[in-house]
Amino acid sequence: MPPPEAQRRWAGLPAAGALTLGQSPDLPRFLALPLLALARVHRNGHAPFAPGELRELLARPDTTTGELLDAHPSSVSRAIREAKTRGLIAPASSARCIVLVDALHTYGTGSNSVPRCGHD
Numbered sequence: 001m002p003p004p005e006a007q008r009r010w011a012g013l014p015a016a017g018a019l020t021l022g023q024s025p026d027l028p029r030f031l032a033l034p035l036l037a038l039a040r041v042h043r044n045g046h047a048p049f050a051p052g053e054l055r056e057l058l059a060r061p062d063t064t065t066g067e068l069l070d071a072h073p074s075s076v077s078r079a080i081r082e083a084k085t086r087g088l089i090a091p092a093s094s095a096r097c098i099v100l101v102d103a104l105h106t107y108g109t110g111s112n113s114v115p116r117c118g119h120d
Contacts, residue, residue, distance in 0.1 A: 034089055045090070046099050049097065059071060077095070
């Protein structure tokens with residue numbers, strides 16, 4: 001458990017910054033997932049993605065041509081599995097909706113009325 005002073009501190013990350021960091025080709029994909037989710041998370045902690053969108057967001061340059069290639073579906077699945085194992089995203093997460101763990105998301109107040117992603 002973190003020391004008491006660390007438990008009282010809070011830091012914010014702008015959505016644009018989270019998106020930029022999450023799309024860094026040098027960042028392991030399992031670390032990119034919570035950043036990409038932070039870029040669009042709703043009050044309920046869910047970050048919905050369109051079909052195939054995470055493949056595009058997790059694209060990497062081809063080592064020969066430099067062309068940006070979408071991540072293979074198995075790479076996305078592996079990244080989600082590893083992020084879950086490491087406690088970075090919630091077990092309910094999928095390629096269509098990354099659910100943030102409480103440690104990475106403060107829910108705030110107000111309505112939880114957000115678009116449905118299939119987990120609610």
